[in-house]
Amino acid sequence: MRNNFSLESNQKLLYLISAFLEVENSSIETKLTEICVLLKKENKAYDWVGFYFSNHKRKTLHLKAFAGIPTDHITIPFGEGICGQVAVSNKNFVVDDVSDQENYIACDINVKSEIVVPILVNQTNIGQIDVDSNTINAFNQKDVLLLEQVNNLVGNYILSNNISINIS
Numbered sequence: 508m509r510n511n512f513s514l515e516s517n518q519k520l521l522y523l524i525s526a527f528l529e530v531e532n533s534s535i536e537t538k539l540t541e542i543c544v545l546l547k548k549e550n551k552a553y554d555w556v557g558f559y560f561s562n563h564k565r566k567t568l569h570l571k572a573f574a575g576i577p578t579d580h581i582t583i584p585f586g587e588g589i590c591g592q593v594a595v596s597n598k599n600f601v602v603d604d605v606s607d608q609e610n611y612i613a614c615d616i617n618v619k620s621e622i623v624v625p626i627l628v629n630q631t632n633i634g635q636i637d638v639d640s641n642t643i644n645a646f647n648q649k650d651v652l653l654l655e656q657v658n659n660l661v662g663n664y665i666l667s668n669n670i671s672i673n674i675s
Contacts, residue, residue: 517653520549524657528664535670539572542657546638547574552645553638555615558626558661559583559590560634560672568594568635569674575639578614588612590637593623597632599651603644614639622646624654628662634672636661 527541543556555575559568566585570578585594588611593600602621605611611621618639626634636654640646664670 516549517649517656520545520653521656521660524660528660535665535672536572538664539661540574542661543572543574546657552640552642554618554641555637555639557637558634559637560674561585561594561632562674566594571634571672571674576615580612580614583612586610589621589623590635593625593635594632597625597627599624599655601646601651603646615641617641619643620645622650622654624651624658626658626662626665628666633662633665 523545524542527538527545530538539558543558547553547556555573555578557573557575557578558571560571561568568583568585568590570581580588583591585591589600589602589608590612592610600623602608602611605613605618605621619642620640621638623635623637625632626636636658638646638650638654665672
């Protein structure tokens with residue numbers, strides 16, 4: 508199952524995400540949660556969507572917003588699992604079948620594929636969006652492009668509003 512996003516639907520999603528980010532009197536965590544809910548709702552292959560943010564001092568990722576089944580993996584060390592590997596490589600990582608990955612952290616036994624895309628601000632990986640699917644081969648280049656655009660919006664919003672993500 509591949510995604511059902513078209514260029515037109517992507518543009519609408521990105522417009523809505525921009526609008527979510529501009530809502531006043533709303534915390535960054537609330538805005539990110541709304542983005543996760545929207546992405547999960549609009550694509551039936553997206554079973555879990557979350558944003559992790561980096562603590563470079565401790566070399567850990569911290570879950571700040573998500574939509575889907577709650578996970579115990581609220582803190583992930585750099586280098587561990589798909590998310591941890593992206594924290595080190597600063598590159599997108601698409602996994603067609605998670606059972607083929609040796610360095611995979613299972614958040615839900617039903618997950619079959621995963622995509623992780625970093626949020627880069629001034630060439631620094633400040634975090635990432637993580638999407639899990641209960642379908643093998645759920646992601647393609649359209650998903651990569653969409654999630655890169657989402658992260659560009661999020662990263663630019665954080666940078667232009669001088670937002671600090673609280674990582675405990």
